[in-house]
Amino acid sequence: MNESSNNKTAIRFLWLSILLLIVGFCFLIRVPYYAMQPGDAIDTGDVISVDGGYTAKTGDFFLTTVAMKKANIFDYLLAKVNKKVELVPVKDVLAEDENDKQYEQQQVENMLESQHSAVISAFHQSKKPIRVTYKGVEVMGVTSGAKNKLKIGDIIQSVDGAPTMTTNQLMQFFRSKNAGDNVKLGVLRGNKKISENAVLISLATGNNKEKRIGLGFLPMDRLQSLTSSPKVSFKTNNIGGPSAGLMFSLEILNQLNPNDLTKGFAIAGTGTISQTGQVGQIGGIEHKIAAAMEKGATIFFAPKDIYEGDDNEAIAKRTAKELGAEMKVVPVATLQEAIDYLNKLK
Incomplete structure (x- = not known):
């Protein structure tokens, strides 16, 4: 093999190495998505x-x-x-x-x-x-326009001292309330029980014909135990x-x-x-x-x-x-x- 062939082989190897390096970087470097x-x-x-x-x-x-x-x-x-x-x-x-x-x-x-x-x-x-006991209503997300300090993972257990261990109990409680009313929430945050003040807001449906009153969050009933x-x-x-x-x-x-x-x-x-x-x-x-x-x-x-x-x-x-x-x-x-x-x- 002559010197010219050796040079061509070396160049090909260099370009291949560069290409593999670029591909590797494409897989390794993260983007904010x-x-x-x-x-x-x-x-x-x-x-x-x-x-x-x-x-x-x-x-x-x-x-x-x-x-x-x-x-x-x-x-x-x-x-x-x-x-x-x-x-x-x-x-x-x-x-x-x-x-x-x-x-x-x-x-x-x-x-x-x-x-x-x-x-x-x-x-x-x-x-x-089926037998079920509840821990409270967990906050899965907070909607825009909400007037509360709730965090994802919070578990609401009472409103104004009244037990609200399920989403249905929360909805029943809010039926007698109006937008703008202040309420005190009993919240389990991690392993600590705290109180949070919140203002109720009006939650419109898609056709804007029905109005609901609430806190403005995505709820999920958190279970304590379940036996079926x-x-x-x-x-x-x-x-x-x-x-x-x-x-x-x-x-x-x-x-x-x-x-x-x-x-x-x-x-x-x-x-x-x-x-x-x-x-x-x-x-x-x-x-x-x-x-x-x-x-x-x-x-x-x-x-x-x-x-x-x-x-x-x-x-x-x-x-x-x-x-x-x-x-x-x-x-x-x-x-x-x-x-x-x-x-x-x-």
Whole structure:
């Protein structure tokens, strides 16, 4: 081999090394975003087991997920050419002073509460025995315009000295109040009980016809203990967050009762579930539509847009249309509405 060939080989090796170094930097250097894209549609029958329950069914229920990770330069560049990849600013995901580890732990806790709420709502629907004690109403988020000093993770246990251990008790208390009224909250923050003053505000619904009075926060009933008969078991592995609640409830109901709700259909969906069966808004629904479409679902339950700022129903329908999905988007506000729709299927 002559000197010219040696020089060319060395140059090629140098350029290859530089290229590999650049690629490595693209994967290693973080940017202040999270990268979100379609995750998976998971058969809820593989996740939930009811002791002695009915497992024979002609169709399937699928919970849908979003794949999310801290973005690097490669993800940032990919999002510019791939519409499936969405960049979300870190400040829109993490609460103030919250780090990644705390966020992940919160998502684990949200998943656990989602399971509890799904069990309670399904057992109440089926009129099966269940025993529940509550710790209080946890603050999952504070809305803009709120006039309080609540923090994410706070657990409200009383208002003006009256016990309010559930969201329903809070709502009942506020029905006799007016916007602008001052209230004193009994709050559990960490392991410390404190008092916080707050001013009630008017919460408008999406059509502005109905007014509600409240504190301006996203609530979740935090359980102390739950005992059901029969027992319900979950295997959620690495799934986090509260958004599988509705689909959990439907799967539990299907195992509690002999009548198959699926009617042979592949039914996907998303939405939080309250212990009274109310379906709530979630994030990343466009990615969940794509995940359900990939799985071949023909029906997708989405949270109905009711209050000001709700957008799940609108985004789900728009995304399904843009993707050309042969899948019917069904907006529901309650577990009962989902059941009513399924009962009408042939």
